[in-house]
Amino acid sequence: MNTDQKMNTDQLIEKTIHDVFENMYFMFPERTRLSPDIFSFPISCYMAQTQLIKDSQSFDLYGDNNLVNKMAMNFLGEKRAFEHVELIDIFREATNVIIGNYLSAINKPLKVRFNIPSVSTKTILTCEKDQFYDIDQVYIIENYFFRIALTG
DSSP: OOHHHHHHHHHHHHHHHHHHHHHHSOOOEEEEOSOTTTOOOOSEEEEEEEEBTTSSOEEEEEEEHHHHHHHHHHHHTOOSOOOHHHHHHHHHHHHHHHHHHHHHHTTOOTTOOBOOOEEEEEEOSSOOOOSOOSEEEEEEETTEEEEEEEEO
């Protein structure tokens, strides 16, 4: 990815994150310029991974457990304790919408699809630079951690 493509992709992902969180979850993301190398993860978070089919682009999304719970409350309009599987579904759906909106924004042909996101919980204390990402954005959303990273 050349510098111009990277800058354009970075801006489109940021716009997509703002649009999705503001319109679906009534939450207002603030992108932080802190380096992901030194930013502390929450102790536990949800991690979603997906890849474009027949393409090299892959996406990793991380959301603090409390953020995903708040997303569920705002989206479903219910204040209750959500089951683990419900929160996985909420984060998977958020990933679908974010990646789908991003693909629409970059005018990918309709035939371009992505795999169903896999979602798991991850317990980590710091965000290690475990792999190279072409785009790596960190947000604070209502005091909770959110990260989206793109390779390819």
